[in-house]
Every structure is written in structure tokens, then in C-alpha cells.
Amino acid sequence: MAELNFDKVLASLKLRLNEIVDEAEFDDVLKEYTGKDSLLSVERKKLSTLSKDDKKTYGEKLNNVNNSITSNIKKAEQEFINKKYTSLENEENEDITIDWITRSGTHRHVISQVMDEVVEIFASIGYKVAFGPEVETSWHNFDALNTPDWHPARYESDTLYTDHNLETLLRTQTSTVQIRHMENNDPPVYIVAPGRVFRSDQLDATHSPVFHQLEGLAIDKNLKFTDLKGTLEYFVKQFFGENIETKFIPHFFPFTEPSAEVLVKWNNGEWLEILGCGMVDPNVLDHVGYSKEYQGFAWGVGIERLAMLKYQIDHIKNFYENDLRFLEQF
Amino acid sequence: MKILKSWLNDWIDIEDINSNDISEALESLGFEIESKTDKTPNYKNILVGKVLEIYEHPNADKVRITKVDVGSKTYEIVCGAWNFDVGAVVPVALPNSEIKDGFKINKRDIRGVESNGMICSASELDLWDDHSGILKLSSETKLGSDFSTIYSSNDTLWEIGVTPNRGDCMSHLGIARELSNYFNLSLQENSNELKPNIESVIKVNSGRIKACNSYQSIEIENFKLDDSNLNIRYRLSAVGVRVINNVVDYTNYVLHDIGQPLHAFDRDKLFGTISVRFAKDKEILKTLDEQERKLDTNDLIITDDDKPIALAGVMGGYDTEVTDKTNNLLIESAYFDKVSVMKTSRRLNLISDASIRFERGIDFNLQKQGLQRFVNLFENDQDIFYSNIIDSSKNGITYNEVKFRKYEIEQILGVELDDEFIKNTLTKLKIEANVSDTEIIFTSPSWRYDLERPIDLIEELAKHYGFNNFASTLPIGNNLNSKGDYWDKRLYLSKILSSSNFYETQTLSFTDSYSNELFTPEKKSVNVINPIDRSQEYLRTNLLSSLINIYKFNVENNNHSNRYYEINNVYDDSNHKIFKHIPNQEYSLGLLIPEIETIEDDRLKTKSNDINSLTNTIKKLFPLCEFEQLSRPGFHKNYSYLIKLENKIIGYMGKLSYKNKSEMELEQSLYIAQINTENFEFKQLEDNIYKPLSPYPYIKFDLSFSVTHDFQASDLIHLIESILKENENNISIFDNFTNEKTRNLGIRIVTRNYDKTYTEAESTQILEMIVKEAETKFKIKLNRRAENAT
Structure with missing residues (x-):
């Protein structure tokens, strides 16, 4: 019996596989070598003419060849695909050190971000945002806050007025919102009032005619100095981090008593003032007609000051020039 | 201080x-x-010496040769100062010593004479600024002493x-x-009783004026105008006071020592009786600084029979000041009312150590002690004669007892203070008090203006207890659910705008009249009567000018053309909508979108915007808003709209007019809007109601209608939405082709029934219905049916 030269078949398969340029050809090759019209198929047809022993031997051999062809093709196909992916991936080689999108900030002004952050902290312990006018009566800005008419803060050199009788002005402190809110709402009161305040200063590195404060006010039955301490310590830790050291030193504000300043210990060991606060003076509560069973505390914090500390900004003018180089950093 | x-x-x-x-x-x-x-000495090895002899230098006229005894030995020293004679006790820098800033002193040949060091001035020892010559010390100082040991040099x-x-x-x-x-230490008593030895000459009558509660004086004779002693001069210069002569130095010393301002008059220039009154209008007083001061009726002055002699508590008069020819003194020690001193000193811009103390209120019982201290200091240095203290006080100030319940302390502070602490503190502070089991009764001492009410004393106790010794407790407020409408709106607007390539700005509230009139001529501006800058005296009536300025600034400086927004107040002179007596203020949002926008990805080119970019942004912010065309000043004639939300005007928007674009020298057109955030509520913005998803396949129609140029696409969308209101819909405009003659609008309708799959026939039926209704209602015409799918 003339056996097919299987080595020759396998050799030709190898050549054929090397020529493949498209993934789809592998199916064709498989058909060519094992399909209906393949040499292998022709040989298989001959099996029925062979003796039982020969049939078994040659049959096994044909099977082996078939397996060998199939596995060669599978293997070649796998290699072909792997090679294709590898070369695809090799082609993709961007320089990731190029920043095509160089402006990465949140697009919110840093003052607004700091205000939001402070509001968020107080909102988490039950405070709501209150709002009051920026052009105010002198009464709300000074008298109601226990600042008598001879007080130096009322001089035109410090305060911007909007009428010649000095009865309306651009508020110099957000404490006015305390009064507005209490005039229109019954206790208990837990509010924060972020907003603009105004002073007669030229815009330069350390001054601005416009800046931002956040005023806080809590009035309830049984609010005490210890509550004031706990509240502001909570805020400072939330804003600057759990490990910040805080101290309270006595101070004077016309509309709180006792009054204090809160200092935090900065990285360089320096103590920095960040807040003014105190128990609301009984006169203020009288002015708005609250009953004597209510008392509480108030505080004020400078937003620019917090922003300057947090981001190490050294120039107040930056906040109001709105130079994109500044805006896009935050 | x-x-x-x-x-x-x-x-x-x-x-x-x-x-x-x-x-x-x-x-x-x-x-x-x-x-x-x-403070440490800024010199080394300086000794105290005495000048024994002085003789001429053989080769130089401007210096002298001295023989100086430093206790153990005598040295020859050449000296250029002439303000001393034989017998003067002086600081001496011998060889191997150092004067100010490490300057080493050695033997030196001065024109052929060997000088063994130098005699020092106060400046050379870095004590105070004094160029009048060498520093003269008390003749009783021990010779040879280390100079740094004879005063508190450390x-x-x-x-x-x-x-x-x-x-x-x-x-x-x-x-x-x-x-x-x-520190629980007791306070010393530092005044010695006086032993007057002359009669006073000048009468004093402070009159009935309330602004002067007490006026006391003492007269001094037989004194010598001289330097004050080293310790006085050291202390005064250390606290920042210029040393002048003993009379001035001692008055300053008493002020810094006990807080009583004094004034020294040349007694021989005073005539008759000293009295206190308010000035007449336009009365003139020449003050110590040789300025002619024009006074008014708010100025408290001191007069003699002839003339004003001092501005009470602020500055003395030139004509009665102490000079080197003065033989006799009258020293004034008074209590002037703080408001009066404040008004005068601020008006004349004369702020002194004395006026600052009167302004804050001095002890109304301190006047006598002030004069005593002054005389005590003088007596230490010279044998002077002095009179009785002439006292013209009214005792017009008294403090009432204040009584309160002890539990009030805990009620305010949250901590109970024990009786011993309270009693001890009040004793040390010299506050007269009676502390019982339930009550505290106290009277404020004459120097404390701040202790009028129970709360004042509670603060005092808290302070001495130590703020940092109080416990901390955290109360929780009553608003855990909402930050408030105002803040919610602000956050909502910021969140959307900042994620749509807008940069938020914060600009000053001041502007010029041009910027206000440009966009909002109907509003009358509020102006600042004492502006920082006359060209910026108005409060802005719109945010648009500020936004345009920032836009221009960044185009010019950074070559970036971006979108901006600001949320802040605008102001106008009409009445405030809620509060009395103040001008109207509207918390507003301003928006700016440039025609050509710089993209934040450097690989891409710029992006073009048109009026729809602005309307899209506003729709995104206010999904339920509608636009109504209305030409406004400053805006493009057609591209100028009111923004309405549920039939209420909330703002206006449009394109900057070509005229303004050109006047502002802008290269590009700008799309701008201003919205009053007080004209809507946060809940009106929440359009986010869940729309159920239909499980059935969609049918889709792309239709093209021929429409007129002024047709509004939203009308067509609304019509189709109402026809298909039972369905899940997605209706959008995909084309808007316009030329001079025609306008074609392409609309895509994607719709799903909630209950079934549409058959081919049903689908066609829907389509026909839509076309028919649209054509009937709007007089528009279907061009073609581009596609009609399953």
C-alpha cells in the first residue's frame, strides 16, 4: 500500500501558515488540510479497502496526522492573534508626561470654596445659612451691636457710608445678620451668615475694600460658654485637621461678653488668630426683644484669612483681580 | 502698649x-x-568713671583731653564732646571693650596724643537716640562699677x-x-506723702463742666531743668518715649507708670485763675507743635484769665510751655471725659499717649497720686520747693452696687466657680464685694468702667479662671435638614456652571456710572459718599460690566477667552423689598459666554458659541424657564430676551450689542445674562422626577418641516410632547437650515409605548397624526420623511 508522505503534508502546512496575512484564512487552511477535499480525506476513504489490522494502524496514523494539523493551525492562529495585539499595543505609545489639559481647578472661586466648606461644617451640626443686606442701616451695623455713636469704628475714615446723614452704610461686619435674623425669627436660632463686608481700604497686598466673613449665632435655652468652646473647637478641627492645637484668649467685642479670640498653632509653632467669638451680650438680645430665658453665643471668622492660611496665599489682591492664572489653581 | x-x-x-x-x-x-x-546690653566692659581734669589738645581744637578716674586707675582719654565739665560721672570704654554693635575700642593715637578708649554717649551704648554729647550719670554712682549693673540692663x-x-x-x-x-502676689504701694513747703500762687476752678470731673494742680519752685536720671531715661526710651528733660520725662513717666496724664505749664506765664470750659466757635489756640488750631464748641480747653492755655487732654499751648528759661512750674493732673477728648483729638488728628488714655477712660481717683508720683520723682533728684495740691474736683462720678445671684455664673459659663476663687480674685483686683452663699454684691473700683452689670463681673471671673480651663461641649442645632433656600440656590447654580466650563469670579462691588448706565439705565445707582476712589463711587446695578472687565483682562493678559459667572449683590436706589430705610439689593447671577471660547484641551481648537449656547446654559439651570424677546439697552436688537420662570421674570439675557462691542474694544461678541436669584425658589429648579422606562422597542421619525424664520422650535416640540404624552419620549431638533428664502427644521422623535410594541400600521398612524396636527396648528409644511424605523 502506498502511504501518503505525511511529513511532506505537514511541511507544506507550515509553509502555508507562514503565508497567512489575515485571521480569516486560518479557517480556509483548516478546510484545505482536513476538509472534505483534503488529502487526508482522500486517504480516509481508502481505509475501508484495508485489512482490519492495517485499517487500525493506518487509521490511527491518519488520526494523529489530523490532530497534528489541527493543533498546528490552532497554535499558528493563536500566535498570529497574539502578535497582532502585541503590535497594536506597541504602536500605542503616548508620552503621558504631556499635560494637554493644564487647567485643573474646580472652576469655583477659592473664596466661595472656603465659604462652602465652612458652611458645610456648621451645617453638619445643625446650622442653617442666613442672609442679610450689605447696604445696612447704621443702627443695625453699630447701635444694635452695642457700639455707641462716639465709637471710633463709626468714623468715615473706616466705614463707607451711602448717605450724608450717615444713616446707611456698607456693613463692616456680618454681625448685622444676627440682628436681622433675630428681629424676624423666634428662638431657638442656629445660623451661619457668610457674606461680603466693606472697609475704607485701598485694594493692595494686605487690604481690600471688600472682604468676606462668616458670622455664626446660636441662641437657645441653656447655651453656655462651654458650648461655645466645644462648637468652635469642632469647627477648627474639621477645617484644619484633628491634630490642630487651639487656645482661647480673652478679647473685647462690643456685642459679646465674655469675648474671646481663638488661636491655632500653625506648622511653624506660631499661634495665629482665626476667630473672634463670645457669649451674646444681654443688651443685644434686649434690642431684638428676646426673652431672658434665651442666651447663646456668636462668632465671626474671616474667609480670606482662612483661604490664605489653607492655601498659603500671600496677596489679598489676588482674590479680586480674577486673573485666570489664579482662578484655575483652585 | x-x-x-x-x-x-x-x-x-x-x-x-x-x-x-x-x-x-x-x-x-x-x-x-x-x-x-x-533686652541685653549691646556693649561690653563699660565702666563708670569720673572726669578729674580737662585740658586742651595741643594739635586739635575740636577735641579735649580728659583724665578719667575709673576707681582703680586713672586714664587719659581724648574726647570730642563738650557737654560736660570736670566732675562729670560718665560711662567709659577702656581698651578691650565694645560699644554698640560689637565695635571694638582700643588704644588710639589722636593727633599725637594716645587716647585710652572713649567716653560714651547714650547712642554709642545703644540706649537711646541722643546726639547732644556724652551720657552723664548721677554723681553718686560708684566709680569703677560695671555700667551694665547700674540699671536694669537685662x-x-x-x-x-x-x-x-x-x-x-x-x-x-x-x-x-x-x-x-x-501669680498671687501683692501689689506694692509706691507713693510717698508730700511735705509742701511753699504757698500756691495760681487759683484753680474747674467749673461746672461735666466733661472735667477733677482738676488738680501743684506748683513747683526752685527746680533746675536738666536730664532725668539714667533709670528714668532707660525705661522711657525702652517703652518708646523720647527722652527730653526732667520735667517732660517725669510727666511721661507718671503716665506710663500709673496711667495719669500730666501737663506742665510755665507758672509765670499764667495769669489769674485756671478754669475749664468748651471753646467758642473759631477760637484760636497755638499748640505746642506751633500750629494755630481753630477750635469749635466741642473742644474742651483749659484757660487762664486771658486766654486758652491747653486743649484738654490732647495738647498743651505753645505760649505757656516749659522752656529752658522756666523758673517755676504748675503741673496739671486732671480727669477729662473720654468722648470730649476723643472728638477733639480725632478731629484735629492729634493723637498722643495722653489722649489715648483719656479716650479709654482714666481712673477718676488717680489725679492726686499722679501729682505725688511726679513730685516724688523730682525730689529724688533735686531739692525742690512745692505747694499743696490744689484740688478742684467735683466727685461727680460714683458707681452703684451691683447685685446678682451666684447661679448666674454657672448659667453663663457652664462651670461653677468656688467661693474662695471668687473672693480671692476680687480682692486681688481691688473690687469691693460681698460674696454670700447665694449672691454677689460688688462695686466697681474707680478705674474700672467696664464693670457695670453682672455679666461684666462674670466675664472678669471667667478670664481670671482661664478660658482654657473650661470644658468643651458640642451642642447640636435645630437645622439638620437644610442649609436654607439662599445657600441651596447658590450651590446648585455654582455646581452646574462650574462643571460647564464657567469660571467663578469675585469682583469688587464698586463701579463707575458708565458701567451702570450701559445695561441698567432704568436703575438709579446708590453711591458711597466717602468712596475710596472717586472713579468708583457707585455700587453696581449689574454684574455684566464686572464680568466683561474680567473677560477683557484675561484675554489681554493671558490670551484666554473663557466663560465666567459671578453670584453677588447688585444694588439700586429704590426701596428694599423687605427692609425699611435701606436701598434695594438683589442677590444675582451674572453669566458671560464668549463667541469664540478657548478650550481647556490644548490639542483641540477653540469652540464657537452662539446665542443657543447661552440659552442652553440657562435651560440647564432652569429647566422650566421660558424666553420672551424684549430689546434691552446694551443688548443686540434681536438677541435680547427676558427669562421667565412660571410666568415670573427672573432675569434677562442676550448678545452684547455691536455698538457696545466696538466701544469696549472687544474682538469678539459676548453672550451675557443676569438673573435675580431672589425671584425664584430652590424647589422650582428641581425638575428631576423619575420617568419610568418602557420595556418595548422604540419607533423613530426624522421629520423635516419648512417653517418661517420667526417660528419657535420649542412650540413644535411642545405640541408633539402633548400628542405623545402617554409615552416615553425623546424629541430633539437635529437640523436648522436657514437661508434668505427658506428655513428647514429637522426634528427627531423617538417614542415608546408603555404597554405594547407598535405595529407598522400604528406607527404610520402616529406619524400622520403628528404631521397633520403640526401643519394645521403652525402653518408649516413637511418636506420629507427622512426615516421611519420599526
């Missing part, structure tokens, strides 16, 4: 207390530490902040009184 440790030590024994502990005490008592300086200086309510702490005595409680 500056305070010196050695000076405090005159009042309480704190020499052995570490100065850092004193700093901590000062701070915990409410005196902010502005600086703390450890000392600590603090600069502290004293709050405006604590005038009583504007002196070393005041600070020492506070510290005496902190």
Missing part, C-alpha cells in the same frame, strides 16, 4: 518669674502679645494689645494689678 519687666517689678515682685510664664499670663488675661524682646520688653474697654490697663500699675491675681 509697651511694658518692661523691671518696671512691673516696682509694683509686684516678679523678678524671679520666667518671662515666658509672664507672657502666658498676659495672654490668658486678654493682652495679646504683639512682641516680646529680651530686661524683657513686651508690646501688648490692650482692648478698648480696659483703659485701666494702659500703665504698668494696671498690668501689675492684673498679674498680681494670676
